[in-house]
Amino acid sequence: MRSSTMATEFEVVFLHGQPGQKEDFSPVSRWMDPGLWLTCLDRPGWGSNPLGVIGIEANAQWVIDQLRGPRVLLIGHSLGATIAARVAELRPDRVAGLVLIAPPITQTSLMAIDRLLAARIVGHMTSALVAGVALGPRRRSEFQRVRRSFLAEQRHLLDELKRVEDSLALVRCPSVVVAGLRDRVVPLAAMAHAADRLGDARLEVVPAAGHDVMHSAPVATAAIVRGILYEIGLWR
Template structure:
């Protein structure tokens, strides 16, 4: 080989090797499905993992999780809503838990199509209560805006779309095509696992072994790509116009915030009060961003006060 070819080969190895090695060290998505309760639902964009709890014929609540934690983050909330008289449907967003990772941007259109398919299959065409956590709140709000007749109420837990914080590495990767993709594919697992450990320190979790479970997610093929794409698209949306439109339609809304949330901007609740003054707001002072699994009792109390009016 000529020196030029040697240099080209070395450069290719440097560029391709690290992200390829990181990918090879991850488990296939099929392995993530082993032992999961529920069923796989075939939708236009791929297979979605869905679970349903509660008695048939009850009002239906559909829970939409956030950026990094699959639907199991709602285990305690789902159990509590069943006790309150709801049938509860949960699904894993694309690239999380047991769901496929389709190609293309993880944006409003992709996520609302998925949610529409889940509601059509599991709710029998009846209006549902949507409960969204973080990015899931933005997805739920987007669905409610597009499908007002299918939503009886919207509860948002630490909702995204009104300002959020990112560390420097995540901000750079999100804003920088190509190089950002390479860095994210190679190194993001380290940061995601560190974030999982930090989240576990926010307080006792209702999810057993949550740090280990999130670490395993970060080692599942498609997960990191899904997270980066969501950061660039769904989480980049300003949800103020959507929430303003829902307020104008009179949709009952509840927002539950963590008083010590380090990810959602502190001014988010004030923004919501300005654009949707009719929305009920509750702050769990001791909670961080993980309030659905660290403070499920407080969340369920807020929901029990909100849902009788639906």
């Protein structure tokens, strides 16, 4: 979606989590101004993207190559938020703001289950379960790819998260960490800690939402996005 009057000024880019696809942002985009230039990306290993899974650092470089607007608001969900934070670290000249939804961007985000999901034997079993639940009966043909992508990204998260966390203070753009009060994947305390570690961030807690904030609270999420757009002067 592009704006006829402001498309050359800035771009709003959404990065999905795992498992995920660009359509995950649809519930929120319906509540956004139709004049916004919204770009929703299928990351490598997911959806319509033909590339295989890559790590957080490589994902960040890939995202940078996709950016078209001179100034960008990055919205990331879950692992997509981890990648968005790294993009902001690498390209402060392009990223004007961040909305990090349920972000695992510090070591405190990791729980015992995260390490089990990346383990050699247990990881193969649990990734199959996650893929089956996420896809449902209509998308069974994608099962093997989703299973492999989930397991590979879980391992990349464990291997690369410290690098992201160590550089969070370098992210100087205005940021919002969006936390679902009922999130059982990323602890609320970890998301509060992430907001403290970022250079210029605040925590927004959505009481009725879990980890999948965008589906359970799309109106509240859209309002948060509009708020930071006004705050950083990218929308009037």
